[in-house]
Amino acid sequence: MAVPNQAVPTTVAGSVPAAFQVNDRLVELDLDPRESLLDVLRERLGMTGTKKGCDHGQCGACTVHIDGRRVVSCLTPAVQVRGTTVTTIEGVAGPDRELHPLQQAFIDNDALQCGYCTPGQIMSGLACIAEGHADTDDRAREYLSGNLCRCGAYEGIIAAVRGCSAQGTAEEVSG
Amino acid sequence: MRAFTYTEPGTVTEAVAALAAAGPGARFLAGGTTLYDLMKLGVEAPAAVVDVHRIAGLATIDTSGPAELVFGGGARMADVAEDPVLLRDYPALAESLAKAASQQLRTMATVGGNLLQRTRCAYFRGGRPFACNKREPGSGCAAREGLDRGHAVLGISDACIATYPGDWAIALIAFDAVVDVLGPAGERTVPLAQLHVEPGEHPEREHTLAPGELILRIRVPTTGTGRGSTYHKIRDRESYAFALTSAAAAVALDADGTVTDARLALGGVATVPWRAAEAERSLVGQPLSPDASRRAGEIVFADAVVGTSNGYKIELGIRTVVDALRIAGERATQ
Numbered sequence: 001m002a003v004p005n006q007a008v009p010t011t012v013a014g015s016v017p018a019a020f021q022v023n024d025r026l027v028e029l030d031l032d033p034r035e036s037l038l039d040v041l042r043e044r045l046g047m048t049g050t051k052k053g054c055d056h057g058q059c060g061a062c063t064v065h066i067d068g069r070r071v072v073s074c075l076t077p078a079v080q081v082r083g084t085t086v087t088t089i090e091g092v093a094g095p096d097r098e099l100h101p102l103q104q105a106f107i108d109n110d111a112l113q114c115g116y117c118t119p120g121q122i123m124s125g126l127a128c129i130a131e132g133h134a135d136t137d138d139r140a141r142e143y144l145s146g147n148l149c150r151c152g153a154y155e156g157i158i159a160a161v162r163g164c165s166a167q168g169t170a171e172e173v174s175g
Numbered sequence: 176m177r178a179f180t181y182t183e184p185g186t187v188t189e190a191v192a193a194l195a196a197a198g199p200g201a202r203f204l205a206g207g208t209t210l211y212d213l214m215k216l217g218v219e220a221p222a223a224v225v226d227v228h229r230i231a232g233l234a235t236i237d238t239s240g241p242a243e244l245v246f247g248g249g250a251r252m253a254d255v256a257e258d259p260v261l262l263r264d265y266p267a268l269a270e271s272l273a274k275a276a277s278q279q280l281r282t283m284a285t286v287g288g289n290l291l292q293r294t295r296c297a298y299f300r301g302g303r304p305f306a307c308n309k310r311e312p313g314s315g316c317a318a319r320e321g322l323d324r325g326h327a328v329l330g331i332s333d334a335c336i337a338t339y340p341g342d343w344a345i346a347l348i349a350f351d352a353v354v355d356v357l358g359p360a361g362e363r364t365v366p367l368a369q370l371h372v373e374p375g376e377h378p379e380r381e382h383t384l385a386p387g388e389l390i391l392r393i394r395v396p397t398t399g400t401g402r403g404s405t406y407h408k409i410r411d412r413e414s415y416a417f418a419l420t421s422a423a424a425a426v427a428l429d430a431d432g433t434v435t436d437a438r439l440a441l442g443g444v445a446t447v448p449w450r451a452a453e454a455e456r457s458l459v460g461q462p463l464s465p466d467a468s469r470r471a472g473e474i475v476f477a478d479a480v481v482g483t484s485n486g487y488k489i490e491l492g493i494r495t496v497v498d499a500l501r502i503a504g505e506r507a508t509q
Binding site: 016032033034036055056057060063069070071072075076077079080124127128131133141142143145146147 | 176178179181183204207208211212214215216224226228229253276277278279280282283414415
């Protein structure tokens with residue numbers, strides 16, 4: 001869905017009017033330019049699927065897609081997503097809430113223990129497949145290295161992403 | 176985080192004017208992976224931020240020309256890393272980007288902003304009570320008596336031993352890159368070798384750009400030597416870590432295997448991107464042997480000054496040079 005962009009240039013001291021898409025929802029908010037996309041998702045939109053780990057771009061737990069490309073939402077000033085489409089873990093399942101094949105693959109491959117990093121792993125994994133970086137185990141490991149798992153479920157994570165990649169589910173990636 | 180005025184101009188000319196109008200302490204914001212991170216830490220506290228991340232035309236990549244490769248300052252690291260010409264003809268440039276950060280950060284960060292990425296010195300990032308002459312001029316350097324395992328051994332001063340953290344600039348400097356900048360006084364070109372400055376007595380001054388100058392593009396002269404190149408990066412883990420030591424190496428060989436052109440620059444070991452010109456000269460005119468490569472590495476570190484826990488960087492750095500030249504030599508003969 002097309003989202004109206006803000007007129008530029010825009011000079012605002014306190015609050016910036018913003019419109020952007022989050023999954024299937026059009027969001028209109030006044031943003032403090034200090035707010036991260038991560039905090040806006042969690043604290044203002046109540047979408048707590050995206051996790052806050054380090055809050056400094058080091059762990060990948062907050063990974064989301066902006067216009068189909070993966071970013072860490074903790075280091076994304078929310079004002080920068082005006083006019084874009086943000087895809088979060090809440091937007092990955094199908095219309096009847098059936099799990100995305102990669103979500104199911106994480107379950108099937110025991111790719112999580114505590115689960116805190118899992119939304120970020122899945123958003124990163126979806127992008128990794130779509131980018132064509134999941135075609136070998138080594139490349140998948142390299143291109144998923146921005147997502148840390150303190151439980152050490154890496155073997156399962158790689159198996160899940162590689163399995164989905166081989167099944168050609170990239171075209172089902174949202175965003 | 177300190178409140179700031181946010182502006183998103185539509186052109187580079189408007190961006191430069193907006194920054195000048197905002198007064199001292201204003202900052203350009205592109206990918207945000209350094210600036211916004213340091214604002215969260217309170218290390219950066221700009222009163223005004225001028226967002227250039229989606230200015231049309233700033234992200235252009237053109238590697239098709241016969242004379243030079245051109246990378247818009249706003250081009251994303253992830254996009255430049257996969258440019259087919261770089262992958263084929265300048266693997267050191269592509270690898271320096273692909274081995275930096277994570278794919279998420281590379282998708283956000285720009286190749287212009289990356290040149291000015293600030294140090295990862297924990298005392299700089301940590302804020303008070305740690306002394307840091309870079310963050311707070313005159314306060315001292317906590318790293319000199321502190322945990323210096325990651326710190327520089329080349330280009331250091333009594334005031335600062337913080338390592339230049341980037342990879343891209345290391346590869347670029349080996350290929351004689353230049354940077355076009357636009358400021359209130361107009362456009363000018365700065366050789367990359369003259370962009371960064373060693374800390375000396377003023378570690379707070381990291382580059383030679385005038386206040387308000389914006390990096391428009393990076394240009395690299397084309398050279399056949401690029402094919403025989405690599406960016407070799409040694410890290411605590413195999414991916415997603417800053418360099419302990421790194422080397423951008425490129426060689427051209429004649430039919431007998433004699434070196435006709437050599438490029439060598441090091442990362443992870445110095446306060447600025449470190450071009451090793453004397454080591455390069457030592458290689459030219461000789462066969463590319465492990466002994467000659469080791470001597471080149473020893474030349475690089477002849478004047479190194481180590482602290483408490485970073486002495487390993489000399490031997491590791493020499494070996495990194497040897498490995499990098501071996502890889503470059505293999506590629507040059509393929």
